[in-house]
Amino acid sequence: MTTRYVAGWNAPGKAPTAQPAEFADIGDAVAHLVRTVERLWDGDYHRHAGTGERLDIDGVWLPVHAALTYVSVGDNFHELTGDGRFEFWIRALDAPLTTSDVVREAT
Numbered sequence: 001m002t003t004r005y006v007a008g009w010n011a012p013g014k015a016p017t018a019q020p021a022e023f024a025d026i027g028d029a030v031a032h033l034v035r036t037v038e039r040l041w042d043g044d045y046h047r048h049a050g051t052g053e054r055l056d057i058d059g060v061w062l063p064v065h066a067a068l069t070y071v072s073v074g075d076n077f078h079e080l081t082g083d084g085r086f087e088f089w090i091r092a093l094d095a096p097l098t099t100s101d102v103v104r105e106a107t
Contacts, residue, residue: 003074004093005029009036012080012087022093026073029090037065037088064088 007029008020018036023029041061048057060082067079068088077090 005090006093007032007088007090009033009086009088011085017086026071026075026090026092030068030071030077033088033090034065034068037061037068040086041065059083060085 002024003026005023005026005028006020007023008016008018010016021029021032023032041057044057044060063082064079064086068077071077071090074092075090076092078087079089080087
């Protein structure tokens with residue numbers, strides 16, 4: 001069976017902010033989330049330009065961005081931003097649910 005991956009993001013406990021996307025390759029799913037994180041990170045920089053809060057902004061987005069570098073074939077991925085405002089996830093469609101998947105789906 002060929003593994004497919006669904007990637008998306010949302011505010012915890014809320015429906016996905018954008019329609020989740022399906023990919024045949026884990027690398028494409030990771031790249032999709034990396035582009036999304038970088039776009040949102042850049043948007044925060046622009047909103048807070050000149051306010052001295054840019055280092056705080058890095059602390060929000062860097063944990064997710066860094067964690068995405070460790071995703072491998074067959075993995076399920078789930079990571080919150082440093083401030084807990086958003087969660088990013090990748091689910092391998094033929095992989096069993098993990099405890100964190102079950103908890104997230106129950107909320």
